[in-house]
Amino acid sequence: MFRTTFPVAALALSTTLLSSLPVAAETFRWAGTTDPQTMDPHAVNAAPVLSFLNNVYEGLVRRDPEMGVEPSLATSWEALPDGAGWRFTLREGVTFHDGSEFNADDVIFSYERAVSEASDVRSWFASVTEVVRVDDFTVDFVTTAPNPLFPGSIANFMILDSGWAAENGADLPARDAENHATRNANGTGPFMLAARNPGIETRLVPNENWWDTAGHNVTEAIFTPIGNPATGLAALLSGEIDFISPIPLQDAEQVEERDGFEVLAGLETRVIMLGFGHDHDSLLYSEETTGANPFHDPRVRRAVAQAIDVETIDRVIMRGAAEPASQLVPAGLSGYSDDHADRPDYDPDAARALLDEAGYGDGFSFGLMCPNDRYINDEAVCRAVASMLARIGVEANVNAMPVRGYWDELRADNFDMYLLGWSPGTFDAEHPIRFLAHTPTERLGTWNFGGYSNQRIDALLAPIQSEVDPAARQAMLDEVAGILQEDVAYVPLYTQPLIWAMQENVDVVQRPDDFFMLRWVTVN
């Protein structure tokens, strides 16, 4: 089919083009489902905003097409002695779009802005106590404990010009009313914001004074949000837009077969999984089973895992574009445990036997909560899961709802089982442990809706975060992966695919975080 596991081909093409750039003037139009709600890089920690603004603003480090960390506004960085933090050496001669100089003051200003109460990206700096200006082009990030992954974790921390922000009253991210930075931008990135019409159209033009060599040949880039997938596809097929992400999975093959269009399919880092109400005393949505929660029994959870035919879900609903998952992170991600790469076999008979053993041979009914507009074909997956569970005598009542009310319901514990997708923001296996596996507290386990709790995992989190030796760190991650699998704390289903579609004459690089980088776009 249209399957390429990783966008190697497109990448190779774009790198060879680096040396011999076509100079044709090209307006590039692209569309996505959601408009970035603000141009302020610290106001909202959401993918549409960060993805878009990475074209305009830059961080100290940035990610390459394979998600590796590479220098950006910092040319190099090193750990401070005794794991006291990190020292970043800044790039000299960089200017913001308005011409002002970039230096350590901007980094410190941006840090203070990003950790202010009005910021939504404070959690990135949870381990940072202060940022020290060493000289004009050197800063130290002082951390409470050694933090080996810190540079990579701030790849989306974008630097604002302190002078520009002060002049325009944008010292802090807009909290209530908008401020200058909500609709205007002054970054150092490869593109400058030319016009912003929220919800309708946003125009970018290349930054001629960018410090790096421009790898693109775009002279103007126009982004339009198109919410209706069929309309977006029509706009692509009629040639009104050059690129769209995502397109519905089921349409990919048809688009690929048309002349003049190309589909780029890869894997996101998002794992779709089922969660259980571990700390619920009884099932909420059950007629027969009151006063008890069968999901307390690991055998029942294992039965669920074995009753679900992920291969068929992948083939029919995900059109073969997904990849079955065994852990909370996809295969190949930093910290992924190779020792636990196998997922439980699909075996309804074994599942039935397990239920029998646990005393639920006659089955039971329960409620499965599911979003219907959050992940690719999420509702269809839930219904398929329900149908598969029905074959081992367990009746799942699917309650699918728009995501706008979904998290609310989960936080209010209104579920027996639920569907969740998780993409580790740091691209490391530690991230889901912090948010999904740790016992829920104010700051940790905040997305562990089912209240799964394991003391060993809780104890391992801090050492994993500060362990500098890769082998020792991996050993701990392996142990956690083992416990989660043994306990069937979650049932990981598959890694969600990423489907981009474009005109044939467009070359792009698909990064697994689904960020769209204009600096890798060439229009032939």
Add this chain to the structure above:
Amino acid sequence: MVAFAVKRLIQSVFVMLAVAFLAFSLFAFVGDPIAQMTGVETSLEDQDRLREDLGLNDPFVVQFTRFTGDMLRGEFGYSFRTREPIGAMILSRLPATLELGTVALLISLIVGIPAGIYTALRPRGVISQSLLIGTLIGVSIPTFVIGILLIFLFGVQLGWLPTYGRGGTVEIGWWRSSLFTAQGWRSLILPAITLGLFQLTLTMRLVRAQMMEVMRTDHIRFAIARGVPWRSIRYRHALPNTMIPVITIIGLQFGGVIAFSIVTESVFQWPGMGLLFLESIRFVDIPVMSVYLVVIAFFFVVINLAVDLLYVAIDPRLRVKESF
């Protein structure tokens, strides 16, 4: 008459307050705005603080009083999602919806009235029958399917018309108009047809019914008997009598067109108020939803009021019945 108008005006204010109240009470149920405003990694404390800052922890009565108070002072507040001032937001989306609605209504009149007359005069003709059944099938297909079909036929297969958005717009003051460029008109055609189809069918059938009714009345029969030429009977005698009720009903439909444009705007990514409203629901943007509804209520109230006053002005008998 003046007293009647004043009474109706006072009532209208209550209608709008009621709509605002309904709209506002709805928001407790739509979802949690905080979850839509913050990222995955935001701590629960930070979420709570934001909730507090936005006044979402206040009792409902306090929130509603604050909202209506602000509205009465002409302050519409700020969008949760984009933090833009809502007044400006709605104002910037208003022209798109009004232009779409007006053109849709015009299409329905320009096609619907002649078609209605024709089908009334030749009720058994093949063209009449196919017109009647064709439009009936047209309104029997859900609007969103019609819209997508038109997009794929004219936008993708034939490549004649744009598939989404407003195309070329010209700014006249704050009014962004698509009526002054060819590109703007090309973008307007498909959504206007989609939106106008229902009205077209309605108009055609109304005109047909009225025309047939009028043709049976005594004064037309008398005219026929007198030997007045057919042409003159149809267009000088029958048609004017048909138009009065038709135009009133169509006036009332305009409010409906504006409200129904939600679906059309969403299918065509038409950047009007309806699309804004749908996006606001998706992101639980409470203040924007409230203001949108109050604005829509305002349209309905004004149109209803105008129509009612018109009736009273035309038909004095109604005055007695409305005496309260």
Add this chain to the structure above:
Amino acid sequence: MLTRLMRNEGVWLFTRSPAAILAAIATLAIVAGAAFAPWIAPTNPYDLASFSLIDGLLPPAWEDGGSPRFLLGTDDQGRDMLSSILYGARLSLSIAAMAMAVALLLGVGLGLAAGYLGGRFDAIVMRIADVQLALPAILTALLIDGISRGILPREMHDDLRVTVITLAIALSLWVNFARTARASVFVERSKDYVSAAIMMGQHPLRIMLRHILPNIVGPLLVIATVDLASAILLEATLSFLGVGLPADSPSLGTLIRIGMQYLLSGEWWILWIPTVFLVVLVVAINLLGDFLRDLFNPGMR
């Protein structure tokens, strides 16, 4: 008077109108299919264990790759399309009929009372109608859904999705009935027979029910038919906007909503078969409405 008309002239007219006959046959066939769905449908789409994802996306039996087990093919879950459509029509028709009935009772009741009592009551009812018109159906649906979510225990809420959507549709339709009834009362009550009844000291309720109501049955029936058709469409539209029924209870609306995802994918049957079915149903009902209108307005013949 009504019955006589129906018995003689109505039947006679009916036999002379091929469109009406066709429409009646189509409506009857669909209604029968819907009513007897549990007996004639090959499978029960509500029974999760009766279908399997392995059979997903099979084309209709006459196409390459189709299976005789699934005459009209299967959807993305492996559900038999024919069964889904029959059960879907059943659900859609019951929702539309219920909504229409509620709207009719509510609208006619309020309209008659407003028209007869006039004064303050009339003003209040008509202003409520204004409020209702200003709230698009999608909002009414959201509102009722939200309120029921708020005040009812959560176990009940899932079972109430159908009730919620029925009420939402009913509330968007009652205004038409109310306005028609009210306007008719204004016209009728100035007529001699009503004045006579009033002078004879009859109770207002009796006057309305015995004298006024029978005279507006015609227009009301016409509106009811047209509204039945729009109720079916409204249910589909609400589903499209995401405030309709859940995908596992197939209605024509949810089937079309799911089908929209397959518009371009090559699996045309998932969208087009339910859509054609819906269109035939709505057109048939509308044609019957036309026929009734002609019947009650002899001038239109």
